[in-house]
Amino acid sequence: MSLDAIPIHVVNAPSGEPGLTGNAPPLLRELLEQVRRLLDTGEPSAIDLSALPLTPADLDWLHDKLGSGEIAVALQANGESTLNETGCPGVWWITHRNEQGAVTSQFIEVTFVPELVKAHPRDVAIGQEQLEFMISDL
Amino acid sequence: MQGPLIDTLARQGITRRTFLKYCATLASMMALPPTAGRAMAEAMAAARRPSVIWLPFQECTGCTESITRSHSPTIEGMIFDMISLDYQETLMAAAGHQAEAARANAMKENAGKYLLIVDGSIPLKMDGAYSCIGGRSNVDILKEAAAGCAAIVAMGSCASYGGIPKANPNPTGAVSVSDIVKDKPIVNIPGCPPIPVVMTGVLAHYLTFGSLPALDDKGRPKSFYGDTIHDRCYRRPFYDQGKFARTFDDEGARQGWCLFELGCKGPVTHNACATVKWNGGTSWPVESGHGCLGCSEPDFWDGGGFYKALSAPADPLKFAAAAAVVGAGAGVAVSFANRAKKSAARASHETTTLADLEK
Numbered sequence: 001m002s003l004d005a006i007p008i009h010v011v012n013a014p015s016g017e018p019g020l021t022g023n024a025p026p027l028l029r030e031l032l033e034q035v036r037r038l039l040d041t042g043e044p045s046a047i048d049l050s051a052l053p054l055t056p057a058d059l060d061w062l063h064d065k066l067g068s069g070e071i072a073v074a075l076q077a078n079g080e081s082t083l084n085e086t087g088c089p090g091v092w093w094i095t096h097r098n099e100q101g102a103v104t105s106q107f108i109e110v111t112f113v114p115e116l117v118k119a120h121p122r123d124v125a126i127g128q129e130q131l132e133f134m135i136s137d138l
Numbered sequence: 139m140q141g142p143l144i145d146t147l148a149r150q151g152i153t154r155r156t157f158l159k160y161c162a163t164l165a166s167m168m169a170l171p172p173t174a175g176r177a178m179a180e181a182m183a184a185a186r187r188p189s190v191i192w193l194p195f196q197e198c199t200g201c202t203e204s205i206t207r208s209h210s211p212t213i214e215g216m217i218f219d220m221i222s223l224d225y226q227e228t229l230m231a232a233a234g235h236q237a238e239a240a241r242a243n244a245m246k247e248n249a250g251k252y253l254l255i256v257d258g259s260i261p262l263k264m265d266g267a268y269s270c271i272g273g274r275s276n277v278d279i280l281k282e283a284a285a286g287c288a289a290i291v292a293m294g295s296c297a298s299y300g301g302i303p304k305a306n307p308n309p310t311g312a313v314s315v316s317d318i319v320k321d322k323p324i325v326n327i328p329g330c331p332p333i334p335v336v337m338t339g340v341l342a343h344y345l346t347f348g349s350l351p352a353l354d355d356k357g358r359p360k361s362f363y364g365d366t367i368h369d370r371c372y373r374r375p376f377y378d379q380g381k382f383a384r385t386f387d388d389e390g391a392r393q394g395w396c397l398f399e400l401g402c403k404g405p406v407t408h409n410a411c412a413t414v415k416w417n418g419g420t421s422w423p424v425e426s427g428h429g430c431l432g433c434s435e436p437d438f439w440d441g442g443g444f445y446k447a448l449s450a451p452a453d454p455l456k457f458a459a460a461a462a463v464v465g466a467g468a469g470v471a472v473s474f475a476n477r478a479k480k481s482a483a484r485a486s487h488e489t490t491t492l493a494d495l496e497k
């Protein structure tokens with residue numbers, strides 16, 4: 001039986017669109033603070049978007065304002081994650097999805113390079129072993 | 139005991155980045171500050187596997203089902219690789235005397251350090267004869283195992299509050315773990331059954347900090363049980379607009395309106411279903427068209443009928459009614475405040491170290 005055969009409309013939003021709550025603009029100020037700190041002290045920071053009362057419209061607004069930058073990173077690890085630089089360099093929009101494609105968490109990170117992108121020294125060491133092995137086989 | 143956790147995971151093809159990503163999401167669900175994920179990942183990656191003894195008492199094995207069948211090949215399962223599960227009747231290969239010997243052994247070798255998980259209530263009538271394992275009553279086994287443990291996790295509503303066995307007239311004299319054990323830290327993870335990630339969240343917290351998370355007045359982790367179902371329900375705007383389904387097949391039900399009048403206990407039930415959902419985030423009871431039964435609250439079975447609308451407005455309900463008057467805006471502010479209440483640390487979106495989190 002297909003889903004259409006069940007006479008229920010899934011209504012996720014109240015009729016008349018939830019719209020903007022006004023909770024998104026203050027985040028821009030907070031981001032400015034965080035960017036300043038990154039430049040002054042090199043200290044990275046992050047905002048957990050799933051923890052804030054933001055409607056889909058708020059998130060769209062924020063996404064629109066920040067725009068997209070030059071770098072888009074896709075990470076395949078138990079579902080896809082995207083780590084995309086926004087139009088403001090150093091401000092990254094990070095979305096984690098599970099294997100079904102549902103968003104499990106969403107962050108804005110203020111950092112030169114998100115931690116997840118960097119290779120860990122211990123993993124690099126494993127790569128080194130692999131290379132050595134390849135060369136010994138030549 | 140084996141080497142650091144990250145090596146165990148790597149052997150199973152779970153990469154460091156997968157683990158980091160998992161920790162970031164877990165930290166977010168636990169209302170820890172956004173950078174806590176990394177601190178957790180670092181601490182957990184280096185952790186040695188603690189010994190865990192899991193005792194099943196008067197229960198239906200639904201809690202075990204919930205945890206072990208969460209989703210496959212489960213990321214939740216990773217957490218189980220982080221512990222050394224030395225006794226779990228349902229999952230272990232050993233049986234009979236061998237199994238009992240394994241428990242005795244683990245208790246001796248890890249005296250004072252093991253984590254005790256209990257599911258099921260403990261019957262006290264007739265000297266506990268209603269539920270025995272290997273000829274010994276549950277209450278007897280619990281007291282012995284509790285004496286040597288570091289902390290206890292009461293899994294599910296039965297172990298937390300007595301649950302269905304305790305339902306009126308409570309023929310077996312069922313009680314909860316905290317009714318019997320008074321001198322150990324106990325965390326309740328109620329739910330019938332509880333949500334898998336709540337369980338793994340508590341384990342992750344224990345592995346990271348070596349302690350139990352902050353608890354509410356009913357012994358539940360605040361990070362998962364801090365809000366009511368109603369606070370976070372996606373049908374809440376309909377409640378605020380006074381749009382209710384009156385039967386399960388009327389126009390309101392088809393439109394996905396609020397299920398309050400059909401007996402939803404969401405307004406007085408603290409649990410994470412509305413945000414974490416069930417079956418790997420697929421859906422949850424209210425989303426499938428049925429009201430909340432209130433399964434994570436004490437004595438939910440005797441609450442006066444699953445399909446009877448709440449009559450005596452409890453506090454959360456008054457609170458909701460006030461929000462309804464002011465409109466949706468207030469609802470948002472309210473859930474924001476709740477979230478803030480849960481974790482002061484959240485307020486500063488700043489770099490977190492393990493030391494900060496332990497405060």
Ligand code: SF4
Nearest residue numbers: 368371396397402404
């Ligand atoms: S009463 Fe139930 S269905 Fe209605 S908004 Fe509250 S939790 Fe959701």
Ligand code: SF4
Nearest residue numbers: 409411430431432433
């Ligand atoms: S919706 Fe209510 S009854 Fe259902 S699992 Fe969640 S807390 Fe329990």
